[in-house]
Amino acid sequence: PITSVALLMLYEEGRFQLSDPVAKYLPELANLKLYSGDGPGGRMILKDPARQPTIEDVFRHTAGFLYGMGGSRGIDKAYREANVLGGTLADLTRRLGTLPLAYEPGTQWVYSVSHDVQARLVEVISGVPFDEFVRRRIIEPLGLKHMFFGRPDAVKEQFAVIYGVDPAGKLVPSGALDAPGAASKVLGGFSISANAADYGRFAQMLVNSGELDGVRLLSRKTIDLMDSNHLPEGVARGGANGGTVRGEGYGLGVRVVTDPAQAGNLTSAGTFGWSGAAGTHFFVDRAEDLVAVFMIQKMGAPDGAAMAAEFETLVYQAIVD
Numbered sequence: 672p673i674t675s676v677a678l679l680m681l682y683e684e685g686r687f688q689l690s691d692p693v694a695k696y697l698p699e700l701a702n703l704k705l706y707s708g709d710g711p712g713g714r715m716i717l718k719d720p721a722r723q724p725t726i727e728d729v730f731r732h733t734a735g736f737l738y739g740m741g742g743s744r745g746i747d748k749a750y751r752e753a754n755v756l757g758g759t760l761a762d763l764t765r766r767l768g769t770l771p772l773a774y775e776p777g778t779q780w781v782y783s784v785s786h787d788v789q790a791r792l793v794e795v796i797s798g799v800p801f802d803e804f805v806r807r808r809i810i811e812p813l814g815l816k817h818m819f820f821g822r823p824d825a826v827k828e829q830f831a832v833i834y835g836v837d838p839a840g841k842l843v844p845s846g847a848l849d850a851p852g853a854a855s856k857v858l859g860g861f862s863i864s865a866n867a868a869d870y871g872r873f874a875q876m877l878v879n880s881g882e883l884d885g886v887r888l889l890s891r892k893t894i895d896l897m898d899s900n901h902l903p904e905g906v907a908r909g910g911a912n913g914g915t916v917r918g919e920g921y922g923l924g925v926r927v928v929t930d931p932a933q934a935g936n937l938t939s940a941g942t943f944g945w946s947g948a949a950g951t952h953f954f955v956d957r958a959e960d961l962v963a964v965f966m967i968q969k970m971g972a973p974d975g976a977a978m979a980a981e982f983e984t985l986v987y988q989a990i991v992d
Contacts, residue, residue, distance in 0.1 A: 672945055673873065674859040675730060675924025677805055678789045679893055686796045689727035693734070693788065696795050699768035700724070700788075703735070706746040706771040715745040717771050724776040726792065729785040730923040731901040735772030736783040746773050755784060760791040760801055760857065780908050780921060789924070790859025802857045812886045813872055818865040821856045822848045830864065833949050835970045845970055847949075861948070867964045870953060874944070874962035877955045897923040898943040898957070910976075936980060937987035950975030952982065959990065 681687065687696065694701035705720040724734035739750020753766045763784065773781065790801045797804055802820045810818050822830050835845040847853070856862040865873075872883060877897075881889035889897075900920030902908065907915035908926065918934030920927050925943040928934050944954035950967035952975070965982045969975060 672877075672924050673805060673809060673863055674786050674789050674793070674801075675897070676877075676888060677793050677801070677809060678726075678730070679889055679897060679923065680808060681793065681796050683890060683893055687726055687792075689725065689730070691726050692723050693726055693729060693792070694723060696792055697764050697768075697788070699765050701768075703768070704771040705735070705775065706744075706773050709745040713745050713748075715749065715771065720772055720775055722776055724772070727901060727923075728776050729788045729792070731921050732780050732782050732785050733777050733903070733906065734783070734785050734788070735774050735776045736767065736785050736788065737773045737781060738783055746771060756787070756858065760787060760794060760859070763787050763858075764791045777903050778906065780902060780906055782909065784860060786860035786924065787858050790857075793859075800857070801859065805863075809873070809888065812888070813876060813883055815865065815869040815872060818863065818869045818873075820862055820864075821852075821854045822864060824854055827854075831966075831968045833968045833970060842969070847970070867966050870966075871962060871964045874953050874955050874964060877943075878957055878960060878962045880957065894957075897925065898927055898941055898955075900927050900929050936983050938983055946975065946979055950978065952979035954983065961986070961990075 703720065703723060704717040707716045707718050710716045720735070728734035737746065737750055739747050739755065741747065749770055753770060755763055755766050767784065767788070793804055794801050799807070819826065830848060833845045833847045834842045837843045876883040876888060877894060880891035880894045881887055899922055901922055902920045908919055908921050910916045918928060918930040918932065920929050922943055925945055928938045928940055928942040931938050931940055938954065939956050939958040941958060942954050942956045944952070946952040948970060950969050952965040953963065955962050963982070963986045965979060967975065967978065
């Protein structure tokens with residue numbers, strides 16, 4: 672969501688339209704082919720897509736991109752071989768331009784490197800490195816003193832340990848933050864760290880329709896657009912445990928509750944936010960003037976998703992007016 676806010680700030684300045692092709696600003700992503708299965712010897716079968724991805728597609732994860740971290744299809748293997756996340760944002764879009772789209776743009780929702788493409792768009796359109804843009808335009812104006820890219824060595828001891836589960840079901844440190852380059856990684860889909868209080872201030876700006884303590888980042892109308900369901904008719908949002916999510920859509924970089932009864936929780940229609948891979952979760956409910964931030968540090972579903980749902984129920988049941 673921080674990446675999406677950064678790009679929306681440039682949208683408000685008239686730098687692009689949501690319908691613009693991504694390749695208008697990132698020519699390395701021009702004329703992408705479409706993956707159509709595997710042929711003899713595992714060779715990918717490619718064809719021309721009906722259209723190329725737009726900026727709206729990368730906001731709502733309907734562009735045709737993947738993460739490519741698992742799977743045995745030729746395109747999954749190609750993503751891994753290209754090491755898409757293994758360099759800078761400029762490296763990422765350059766490598767992405769050598770790969771085909773995984774599906775026709777606008778026909779599926781697949782969580783992917785789209786947020787990283789957004790971050791590269793911020794760099795190219797603004798002319799400022801993404802991390803510098805975020806510091807100048809979001810972190811410093813909002814006074815977020817404990818929000819960083821990566822894990823700077825100077826504050827290493829303040830960071831929580833991220834855990835995984837071994838084959839015996841025992842919690843074990845994952846070592847994710849000790850990976851080479853983790854201290855200085857700059858991406859758009861992950862790499863920003865914060866404590867709950869600072870992320871809460873970011874969320875408070877959103878619930879206030881773009882303003883906090885006299886600092887305005889976005890207009891009310893832009894937040895209205897951000898928390899609207901942008902998924903095309905017939906396209907459902909995927910869930911952390913597989914399948915699709917009932918009662919929810921996807922806005923501009925955030926999940927959006929469209930029908931609380933179908934979603935099966937106490938949230939209001941229009942509530943938006945997102946969850947992290949290590950169990951972090953936050954939501955913004957403008958109808959109730961409510962934000963909540965939930966931070967655990969355990970990789971892997973279903974625990975994080977289940978606890979986040981319970982957290983939402985417990986927060987909302989406290990409303991007794």
